[in-house]
Amino acid sequence: MAWTKWSYMDHWVTETPQGPQPPSFNRDHMDRYVKQLSALGFRGFDTFFFYLPILAGLYGSVKAFEEYLQDNGFDKITGIFSAYPYATEYTAPHVSETHDRIVADCQATIRAVEGLSVENFIVMPSTTYFQVEPVTDEKIKIMADLWNRVGRLTLEHGMRTTCHFEFWGAIRTREQLDLFFSYTDPQYVYFFCDTAQHTIAGVDPIQMFRDYRDRCTGFHFKDTHTVDTHEAYRTPPDPELMAPQVTRWFHEMGTDGGLVDFPALIREIVTSGYDGWLTVEHDKAELDGGSYAEATCVAKWYIDNVLAEAQALADQGAAR
Amino acid sequence: MKDTLRWAYALNQWNIRMDVFVRHEDQRRALKTCSALGFHHVELAAGTGRWDNLGRPEVIELNHGGPAGFLDFLHGCSVHGVSSMYWDPGQPAEEEGWAFRSTRNRDDHAAIVESAKPFADFLAAIGTEQLVVRPAGSAWLQPPLGADDVKTIGEVWNAVGKVAAAAGVGVALHYDCLSAVHSADEVGQLLAATDPALVGFALDTAELTIGGIDPVAFYAGHADRVTHVHLKDTRYADTGEEYRMPGAETTMLRGGAGRRIERWFFELGTEGGLVDVKAFVATLREHDYPGWVVVESDHGGNPAELAMLNSWYLQHELGVAKS
Amino acid sequence: MTRAADERRIKWSYMDHWRSNGPAGPIDQWHSHRSMSSFLKQIKAVGFDAMDTFDFRLWQMYGDYGGPAKYQEMVQDHGLERIVNIFHAADYDVRNYAPHLPETHENILEDFRVTMGHWSSIELDNIIVMPATLYYDMEPITEDKLKITAELWNKVGEITAGYGVRLTCHHEFFCGIQSEPDIETFYSYTDPEYVSLFVDTAQHCIASVDPVALYRRHAHRVSGFHFKDTRNIATGDDHRHRPDSEIMAPTTGKWFYEMGTPNGLVDFTAMMTAVRDNEYQGWITVEHDKANRYGGDYAESTAVARWHAVNVLEKIYR
Numbered sequence: 006m007a008w009t010k011w012s013y014m015d016h017w018v019t020e021t022p023q024g025p026q027p028p029s030f031n032r033d034h035m036d037r038y039v040k041q042l043s044a045l046g047f048r049g050f051d052t053f054f055f056y057l058p059i060l061a062g063l064y065g066s067v068k069a070f071e072e073y074l075q076d077n078g079f080d081k082i083t084g085i086f087s088a089y090p091y092a093t094e095y096t097a098p099h100v101s102e103t104h105d106r107i108v109a110d111c112q113a114t115i116r117a118v119e120g121l122s123v124e125n126f127i128v129m130p131s132t133t134y135f136q137v138e139p140v141t142d143e144k145i146k147i148m149a150d151l152w153n154r155v156g157r158l159t160l161e162h163g164m165r166t167t168c169h170f171e172f173w174g175a176i177r178t179r180e181q182l183d184l185f186f187s188y189t190d191p192q193y194v195y196f197f198c199d200t201a202q203h204t205i206a207g208v209d210p211i212q213m214f215r216d217y218r219d220r221c222t223g224f225h226f227k228d229t230h231t232v233d234t235h236e237a238y239r240t241p242p243d244p245e246l247m248a249p250q251v252t253r254w255f256h257e258m259g260t261d262g263g264l265v266d267f268p269a270l271i272r273e274i275v276t277s278g279y280d281g282w283l284t285v286e287h288d289k290a291e292l293d294g295g296s297y298a299e300a301t302c303v304a305k306w307y308i309d310n311v312l313a314e315a316q317a318l319a320d321q322g323a324a325r
Numbered sequence: 326m327k328d329t330l331r332w333a334y335a336l337n338q339w340n341i342r343m344d345v346f347v348r349h350e351d352q353r354r355a356l357k358t359c360s361a362l363g364f365h366h367v368e369l370a371a372g373t374g375r376w377d378n379l380g381r382p383e384v385i386e387l388n389h390g391g392p393a394g395f396l397d398f399l400h401g402c403s404v405h406g407v408s409s410m411y412w413d414p415g416q417p418a419e420e421e422g423w424a425f426r427s428t429r430n431r432d433d434h435a436a437i438v439e440s441a442k443p444f445a446d447f448l449a450a451i452g453t454e455q456l457v458v459r460p461a462g463s464a465w466l467q468p469p470l471g472a473d474d475v476k477t478i479g480e481v482w483n484a485v486g487k488v489a490a491a492a493g494v495g496v497a498l499h500y501d502c503l504s505a506v507h508s509a510d511e512v513g514q515l516l517a518a519t520d521p522a523l524v525g526f527a528l529d530t531a532e533l534t535i536g537g538i539d540p541v542a543f544y545a546g547h548a549d550r551v552t553h554v555h556l557k558d559t560r561y562a563d564t565g566e567e568y569r570m571p572g573a574e575t576t577m578l579r580g581g582a583g584r585r586i587e588r589w590f591f592e593l594g595t596e597g598g599l600v601d602v603k604a605f606v607a608t609l610r611e612h613d614y615p616g617w618v619v620v621e622s623d624h625g626g627n628p629a630e631l632a633m634l635n636s637w638y639l640q641h642e643l644g645v646a647k648s
Numbered sequence: 649m650t651r652a653a654d655e656r657r658i659k660w661s662y663m664d665h666w667r668s669n670g671p672a673g674p675i676d677q678w679h680s681h682r683s684m685s686s687f688l689k690q691i692k693a694v695g696f697d698a699m700d701t702f703d704f705r706l707w708q709m710y711g712d713y714g715g716p717a718k719y720q721e722m723v724q725d726h727g728l729e730r731i732v733n734i735f736h737a738a739d740y741d742v743r744n745y746a747p748h749l750p751e752t753h754e755n756i757l758e759d760f761r762v763t764m765g766h767w768s769s770i771e772l773d774n775i776i777v778m779p780a781t782l783y784y785d786m787e788p789i790t791e792d793k794l795k796i797t798a799e800l801w802n803k804v805g806e807i808t809a810g811y812g813v814r815l816t817c818h819h820e821f822f823c824g825i826q827s828e829p830d831i832e833t834f835y836s837y838t839d840p841e842y843v844s845l846f847v848d849t850a851q852h853c854i855a856s857v858d859p860v861a862l863y864r865r866h867a868h869r870v871s872g873f874h875f876k877d878t879r880n881i882a883t884g885d886d887h888r889h890r891p892d893s894e895i896m897a898p899t900t901g902k903w904f905y906e907m908g909t910p911n912g913l914v915d916f917t918a919m920m921t922a923v924r925d926n927e928y929q930g931w932i933t934v935e936h937d938k939a940n941r942y943g944g945d946y947a948e949s950t951a952v953a954r955w956h957a958v959n960v961l962e963k964i965y966r
């Protein structure tokens with residue numbers, strides 16, 4: 006049976022009379038966006054913590070927004086993404102003095118989705134690499150301590166804290182990832198596999214999933230054409246948009262030159278017995294004249310055709 | 326522009342989402358666009374985070390090494406300098422722990438003055454004259470102004486004005502159509518509550534018009550206090566206290582509710598524009614207005630097209646020669 | 649813009665490729681009078697003196713504006729001097745319209761007799777043509793074919809000269825006459841009185857022809873320029889892809905960029921120096937067709953190109 010638990014990570018940009026804007030531009034644009042995703046068959050919706058107050062403003066409450074999703078064929082809001090990509094004196098996961106503040110922020114986000122059944126509390130476990138370096142065992146331990154603390158808290162509210170690693174974050178190599186996970190409690194801190202980010206950092210996302218299957222609670226299915234071989238990850242103040250060698254890191258599934266082997270990944274997922282959500286993401290799809298709507302359609306075509314076939318083969322194998 | 330008036334162009338129309346207008350080559354293209362159209366000074370707008378890399382002194386420093394490096398960046402595009410920078414202390418910034426601050430709250434005043442200092446110092450270092458500020462938050466987010474509120478707001482701006490003046494930078498209170506200080510009367514009270522030697526007024530032609538205040542008459546009545554101008558047009562005025570709608574930034578200014586007007590601000594010379602731009606500029610000339618006139622398109626569509634149309638209006642409708 | 653226009657030896661024209669966003673999607677400036685007016689304002693505001701356009705706009709000029717002269721009045725109402733050059737974008741077809749096939753020549757000559765009549769109501773400097781069919785319709789390129797082609801354009805040039813307009817050849821990288829030896833052979837058979845060269849800096853560069861050297865060799869018969877840039881040289885059979893190499897070439901999705909683009913292959917400083925050395929007087933046309941590809945923006949490209957003209961090229965020669 007085809008995988009039905011596909012969710013969509015909310016990076017969309019659409020045309021408005023004030024130029025290209027996120028659909029939260031106004032209620033009408035947001036409604037249209039939900040309908041567009043629904044038409045493609047997405048059933049889960051992931052969004053950023055900073056959109057929650059905006060959604061509450063547009064719909065009356067986050068719960069009311071979720072009901073609107075449900076009226077349009079969605080199951081629910083599946084994940085909330087929270088992050089501190091940029092270290093400040095107030096918030097920096099590698100600085101333990103800032104942890105109380107970060108935990109307090111997380112509590113505010115938890116309150117914003119109280120009563121819903123969000124599954125993943127997705128976090129960037131570190132800020133930009135250049136703000137943390139030199140990356141030491143001790144700093145990785147400090148970051149692990151923070152997310153152990155947050156993980157215990159979110160679990161009390163039904164959400165698993167799950168770590169999403171950026172290629173430009175302080176925890177990026179396989180050694181750093183392993184060390185970080187060794188310092189975190191499997192009961193409280195989970196793994197979120199972003200296929201493109203790991204690939205850019207030179208880490209095999211499929212092997213990561215294989216090795217951390219028991220702690221994996223989700224995926225961002227997105228592609229890249231480039232492995233960072235120029236230490237672009239150290240570019241201050243931002244490698245994702247400002248790396249001198251690369252203007253666009255991310256692509257939707259199914260583009261020529263894509264480096265991620267998605268059919269192999271879906272086979273691995275099926276074989277492993279994983280039954281959670283799979284999330285489509287393609288942030289900054291508008292670069293080079295791209296369109297979020299088209300990128301999302303092309304990615305869903307890829308799911309319904311290429312991945313469905315790979316999954317069917319894997320299902321047959323599993324049945325045998 | 327070759328004129329007795331000093332013209333600049335606001336870069337805010339390029340920076341319309343959090344993850345755009347970040348790469349230096351994109352910024353260079355915008356600067357060259359302004360330069361080619363005769364605008365050799367630009368207005369910056371404060372922001373937050375690594376992607377708003379023209380928005381805070383410390384982030385500009387990370388990008389350009391400091392004031393001199395930043396000026397080199399501008400000069401490389403034949404832009405001579407920065408006329409002004411817009412800053413809203415009520416807009417939470419990551420670098421300040423996302424603190425919510427209100428100029429109406431005396432407890433926040435010390436922090437507001439403190440956070441103004443790096444801006445004033447940076448602007449002084451790059452030869453910029455004006456820190457343009459949002460004097461009060463949106464009306465829909467707060468109770469109606471009480472008897473003491475305007476005075477309280479005035480106090481913090483006097484204090485900021487003092488700090489900025491020490492660095493050699495002026496402070497100008499920018500009127501916007503959502504502001505809690507809304508009517509002509511309230512604006513007059515605020516000006517009266519501030520020290521003319523330290524605090525001026527930033528007159529935005531479209532914002533005043535939306536707010537129901539005639540910019541020409543207002544300027545004529547307050548010429549001695551107007552130290553900064555934003556020149557843009559609008560096709561609409563707030564006809565029913567729309568600024569008090571909950572979420573007015575979205576419900577009013579993005580057409581989320583009410584009359585569903587999704588775009589309010591337009592280029593000079595737009596059809597159906599409500600601002601009498603020629604009369605306004607003529608009034609500036611009559612009073613030998615000494616400050617910057619910043620042409621601004623706000624968030625209206627294609628930035629380069631709007632800059633070109635604004636430049637055309639200056640050259641062909643206002644008779645300003647392009648330098 | 650401080651000196652009077654007649655003191656300058658170079659004036660700048662804009663070739664009218666343009667796209668903007670309308671409420672119903674992307675439009676070009678011919679969409680409506682309002683969009684045309686907006687386009688002309690923008691071109692004028694950024695400092696162009698005039699514009700060039702395409703032959704195929706003739707019917708819109710008649711239908712929407714009352715003919716070329718009336719349309720030009722609108723151009724002039726926006727402060728631009730006039731229409732300088734017309735690009736005659738013919739639909740080459742080996743059955744009836746192919747310069748290297750003599751049996752099609754009478755049809756082509758008749759086309760120009762009619763065309764020049766249409767344009768006689770305005771003063772033009774050049775009528776610009778791609779002098780050969782698409783490469784794949786002409787290959788193999790032989791001296792004989794080049795000679796036949798030259799003979800046709802000599803005759804066409806005579807027709808256009810009768811209207812006071814120069815016939816000038818613009819060599820696309822994908823047309824039959826694009827390599828350096830073929831270009832040289834072609835001009836050796838054409839009459840300088842009737843056939844001029846129009847240097848498109850990017851097209852020559854893509855075809856591995858140095859536009860500066862080409863210009864220096866033929867400066868006496870160069871009647872105009874398209875100043876535009878490219879980041880790629882055609883390789884393999886890029887130049888012979890059906891139906892249109894500019895769009896279909898496998899190596900490159902976007903061939904053209906505005907002057908001043910990073911990694912541009914055209915040396916505009918050397919080009920302008922050559923223009924100065926040859927004391928060229930007249931029009932230089934800025935072009936950047938398909939600027940909107942990959943998220944590009946015509947308005948911004950045009951402003952950036954103009955910035956380059958003012959801040960780099962006019963420092964060399966103006």
